[in-house]
Each structure stands twice: as C-alpha cells, then as structure tokens.
Amino acid sequence: SQKIEQNSEALNIQEGKTATLTCNYTNYSPAYLQWYRQDPGRGPVFLLLIRENEKEKRKERLKVTFDTTLKQSLFHITASQPADSATYLCVATYGNKLVFGAGTILRVKS
Amino acid sequence: DVKVTQSSRYLVKRTGEKVFLECVQDMDHENMFWYRQDPGLGLRLIYFSYDVKMKEKGDIPEGYSVSREKKERFSLILESASTNQTSMYLCASSPQGSYNEQFFGPGTRLTVL
Numbered sequence: 081s082q083k084i085e086q087n088s089e090a091l092n093i094q095e096g097k098t099a100t101l102t103c104n105y106t107n108y109s110p111a112y113l114q115w116y117r118q119d120p121g122r123g124p125v126f127l128l129l130i131r132e133n134e135k136e137k138r139k140e141r142l143k144v145t146f147d148t149t150l151k152q153s154l155f156h157i158t159a160s161q162p163a164d165s166a167t168y169l170c171v172a173t174y175g176n177k178l179v180f181g182a183g184t185i186l187r188v189k190s
Numbered sequence: 191d192v193k194v195t196q197s198s199r200y201l202v203k204r205t206g207e208k209v210f211l212e213c214v215q216d217m218d219h220e221n222m223f224w225y226r227q228d229p230g231l232g233l234r235l236i237y238f239s240y241d242v243k244m245k246e247k248g249d250i251p252e253g254y255s256v257s258r259e260k261k262e263r264f265s266l267i268l269e270s271a272s273t274n275q276t277s278m279y280l281c282a283s284s285p286q287g288s289y290n291e292q293f294f295g296p297g298t299r300l301t302v303l
Contacts, residue, residue, distance in 0.1 A: 084232060112290055123194070123280050123294030124233075169232070176289055180232030 082107055084172050084181035095190045099160045103153040103170030103181055110172035110179075113146055113153045118167045118183065127168075128155075160188045193217075194295035196281055202301045209268040211298050213281030219293070220286035222264035224248075224256060226277040227297075233280065239264055240286075271302045 085104045093099050103113065111132050116124035130137045130146045130153070137144050143156040157164050165188050170181040197212035215222065221240050225233040225248075235248030237256040245256050253275060257265045264283075268275055278299050282292040 088230070114290060121199075121297070121299075123282070123297050124292075125294070126291045129290055173290055178235070178289055178292075180234075182230055182232045 082110070082172065082174055082179050084170055084179050086168075086170055086181040086184045088182065088184075090185035090187055092187045092189065093160060095161060095188055097160055099157040099164065099186055099188065101155040101168050101170075101184050101186065103155065105151050105153075105172050105179075108174065109148045109151070110174050112173040113144070114171040114173070114178075115142075115144055115153075115155050116169040116171060118169055120167075124169055157186075160186075162188050162190050164188050194281055194283055194293050196279075196295040196298050198298050199296060200299050200301075202303065203268075203271050204303055205272060207268075207271050207302075209271050209300065209302075211266040211268075211279055211281075211300070213264045213266070213295055214262050215264075215281075215283040215293065216262065217283060217285070217293065218261070219283035220261070221284045221289060222258065223282040223284075223292065224254075224264065224266045225280045225282065226250070227280055228277050236266065271300075273302050276300060276302045 083106045114129045115127045118124040141158045145154045167183040169183045172179045194215045223238040224236045239245045239258040255267045281295040284292045
C-alpha cells in the first residue's frame with residue numbers, strides 16, 4: 081500500500097528564515113500532492129495542490145515542489161512568521177483515494 | 191463564510207453506548223467524508239458519501255456506520271462505542287468530481303470510558 085512519510089521531529093526555525101518541510105512517498109507517483117495546515121484542536125485547512133506533471137507551484141510566501149525521481153515533495157514557507165507555527169500535512173492522491181502523512185510540526189520563534 | 195460544522199467539539203461516552211456525530215456543510219458539496227485522527231498517524235478514512243443516500247467504506251469502517259439523508263448533512267454512528275474508538279473525528283466535504291481540496295470541520299474529540 082502507498083505510504084506518505086513526513087518528519088516526525090518538529091522543525092524549529094527563526095522568524096524571517098525559510099522553512100522547508102519534506103514529504104516522501106513510496107512506490108507509485110501520486111496524481112496530486114496537497115499540503116494542508118492544521119492548528120491544535122482544529123481541522124486541516126487546504127493550502128496548495130501540485131500535479132504530477134508540475135515541478136513547482138507558488139502561492140504568496142508558499143512554494144511546493146514535486147520531484148518524481150526522488151519521490152519527494154518539498155514545502156517552503158519564505159519569510160516565516162510565528163503565526164506560521166502549526167502542523168503541516170502532506171496528502172497524496174491516488175485515483176479517488178487520499179493518503180495522509182502524519183504531519184510535521186513547525187515552530188517559528190521570534 | 192463557507193464552513194463545515196460538527197455537532198460537538200468534545201464528547202465523553204461510556205463503553206457500549208450508541209454515539210452520533212453530526213456534520214453539516216453549507217457549500218452544496220456532493221462529497222462528504224468522515225476521518226479519524228490519532229497521534230502519530232495520518233488521517234484515516236472511515237466512510238465517505240458522494241451523494242444523498244450513497245455511501246462507501248473507507249479504510250477503517252469496522253464499528254461505524256453512516257447516514258446521509260440530506261445533501262448538507264452526514265452523520266457518523268458508533269453502534270456500540272469501545273475504548274479503542276477514542277479519537278479525534280474530522281468531517282470534510284468537497285465538490286463533485288474531486289476528492290482534493292477538502293474543507294474540514296473543527297473536529298470532535300471523543301473519549302470512550
């Protein structure tokens with residue numbers, strides 16, 4: 081079965097720096113990769129989607145990449161702020177099935 | 191402001207009780223989903239529905255059932271709650287033709303004693 085792996089260790093960075101979160105998938109390349117943000121005690125909120133044939137997608141301070149050779153997606157937040165502190169979920173779409181990663185906690189310190 | 195709402199934020203029930211979790215969306219979405227989220231694990235799909243009265247099993251349907259009598263409302267039922275069903279339950283919706291870009295509710299933290 082397909083699996084999505086994200087760093088289980090929290091990522092701690094200084095305000096103003098670029099945060100980079102990693103998502104690795106096993107076996108087959110998904111048709112889409114999505115990133116969601118989840119705050120404590122809340123439901124996830126959709127941020128970005130990238131298609132298999134796209135290399136990179138941007139939205140404001142966010143950037144996501146899709147590397148089918150490395151079987152990896154990177155999620156970047158530039159000029160990070162304390163308000164960006166949250167858990168970020170990577171989600172792969174295989175047909176009509178979504179596979180969720182467990183998420184990586186990001187902490188941005190001022 | 192579009193939204194998905196869930197009937198309770200916190201719920202405490204006893205083993206063997208029948209539990210109803212309700213979800214309502216105001217976006218006229220065809221697809222609705224129920225997930226559970228446990229520490230260290232990704233969200234796992236319990237059931238989803240692509241239309242009124244239609245339902246499909248997800249990855250972990252055992253011990254659960256669902257009901258969708260109206261387009262905007264999707265209910266999750268625990269027929270006889272057990273302690274291993276203690277979890278965060280999340281409802282989501284998406285428009286017809288796509289399971290991507292789902293809109294999630296705030297979640298219900300269920301504790302079964």
